[in-house]
Amino acid sequence: MKTLRLIHRWTGGLIGLLLAVLGLTGTLLLHEDAYLRATVPHAADAQVQDTATLAAAAARIFAGPDRPRSIVLATQRLGLHKLAYKGEHAAYADQSGAIVQAWTSNWTRPEVWLFDLHHHLFNGDTGEVFGGVAGLAGLGFVGTGLWLWWPTRRMFHVRLWPRMAKRAAIVHHHRDLGALVAPLLILSLTTGATMNLKWFSDILRAPFTPPAVMKAASAPPKVKGGKLARDLDWAAVIGAAQARYPGAEVRVISLPAKPGGLIGVRLRQQAEWLPNGRTQAWFDPADGRLVATRDAQTLPLGSRIANLDYPLHAAKVGGLPYRLVMTVSGVTLTLLGTLTVVTFWGNPTGSLRRRKKAKTAAA
Structure with missing residues (x-):
């Protein structure tokens, strides 16, 4: 003792x-x-999840000269999209896609x-x-x-x-x-x-x-995508993801990380606790064609248990x-x-x- x-x-x-x-x-x-609802414009806005609004925001954001790598969409508690660029560059945008605040250093935002x-x-x-x-x-x-x-x-x-x-x-x-x-x-x-x-x-x-087994279940599909189209139909992409998983919340839209990569759309089904979900749909960036999906509720038990860590911790x-x-x-x-x-x-x-x-x- x-x-x-x-x-x-x-x-x-x-x-x-x-x-x-x-x-x-x-x-x-x-x-x-x-804190963000109290200090950042539009952070207290109600969440919008209809296909047309999400597609218009995605088209506006990705059409910019400095295109972000991904968009984490607004939630029920936070009415802002968060945009991630290279390095520490990031931004908040309202749900129409207009930039509200942007920063190039983590020290600019206390929560970051x-x-x-x-x-x-x-x-x-x-x-x-x-x-x-x-x-x-x-x-x-x-x-x-x-x-x-x-x-x-x-x-x-x-x-x-x-x-x-x-x-x-x-x-x-x-x-x-x-x-x-x-x-x-x-x-x-x-x-x-x-x-x-x-x-x-x-x-x-x-x-x-x-x-x-868990690693294999979470691996991305082995499908090569084409070059990202300038006039991609985001309404068709988001609509296809919503049609594949009716009732799911669209959470993240990611562009290909490298040539040959795919557009990723993450969704959260009602049974998922993880705020951004682990349900996934992948699209060919050349034409917006749905090429693969992954239902988080069919993942191995160990993976589903691991997906509870963050929502319980945070x-x-x-x-x-x-x-x-x-x-x-x-x-x-x-x-x-x-x-x-x-x-x-x-x-x-x-x-x-x-x-x-x-x-x-x-x-």
Whole structure:
């Protein structure tokens, strides 16, 4: 128990601040849509999903001299399309296709750099791996913390803040709060780690579906497309996707990433929790002909379980009540990580000195 307590304390002191940063940024991002509705024109507009309006917006946006690579369409909570160009260049457009705001650096938009910090730690793929490892470390803290809390469970009290600014009171509050919110922390940390670490996700899904099967099921079709037509009939493209999956919400329109690629249209069927869906339709960019489709509801079980990670992690299901629940998880992680660092670095070797004095006195 003493060794476990020492490991828990030292590792928490070393990466507690990182977990606090992830908790704080994640909490803020839960309410990104509300922030945009309050600060960006047309962000509070009602969502439009009829074929004619979507096609007119796509034609207007893709006809521009600086054509974006993809359009993430407006949702029920956010009435803006988001356009992605090369690098950090991006923009918001209203549902007619008119550009509302554009930027060429992530630092221009607070919600963009917050996401970059939360998901990539400002360091691309390397930062993503570090974030996933931090999530696994956080799971270790929850497990060891519950083990250390169990002998003191009869002294459990629910407090939002330590009753006094003394180390003993802070440690007691830390254990009780961590035990109380442990299920939410496990959910947040596990889903975050699986999204950042593919090997960890594969391990968790392997009992349901072999990783090789999941990879094959998500592979794009092996069909070569022609050159993108200047006057492509976007109404026919979007209408064909909607006809193939009646009732589905059109979510993303992507142009070919390289010569010979296909136009991709992602849709979200009503049974899908993922906000942009995993249902897909591919079209030949030369003539808009539908060449392949993929129904997300027919994916292997492991893939369908993996598709729940993001909506559960980012509270994209369950409405405001679940967003508030995950807000509690994020605030708790922020508080636990911050207080751990404060108490540890305030006296990192104090417990070791106390043990040494106790042994000396006993001798």
